[in-house]
Amino acid sequence: MAKIEIERPMCISCGNCIDTCPELFEFADDGLSTLKGGQRVGDNDEQEIDDPGCSRDAEESCPVTIIHVYD
Numbered sequence: 001m002a003k004i005e006i007e008r009p010m011c012i013s014c015g016n017c018i019d020t021c022p023e024l025f026e027f028a029d030d031g032l033s034t035l036k037g038g039q040r041v042g043d044n045d046e047q048e049i050d051d052p053g054c055s056r057d058a059e060e061s062c063p064v065t066i067i068h069v070y071d
């Protein structure tokens with residue numbers, strides 16, 4: 001089990017996470033990255049997932065380091 005988090009207010013909409021991991025990330029209507037199937041918690045998106053899949057690649061691809069994957 002892993003937990004993925006996006007600190008959405010600091011997203012610069014570069015698209016790296018979506019290009020790297022389209023299974024889990026997409027742009028929301030506000031132009032910021034969001035987690036497919038995630039929950040909005042305050043300003044952030046969070047998702048608990050059995051298989052973190054490509055989320056760690058997305059974490060590494062984010063130029064402003066606002067994607068976090070916790071074991």
Ligand code: SF4
Binds near residue numbers: 010011013017066
């Ligand atoms: S890689 Fe980071 S800054 Fe770029 S769209 Fe994804 S969350 Fe936003």
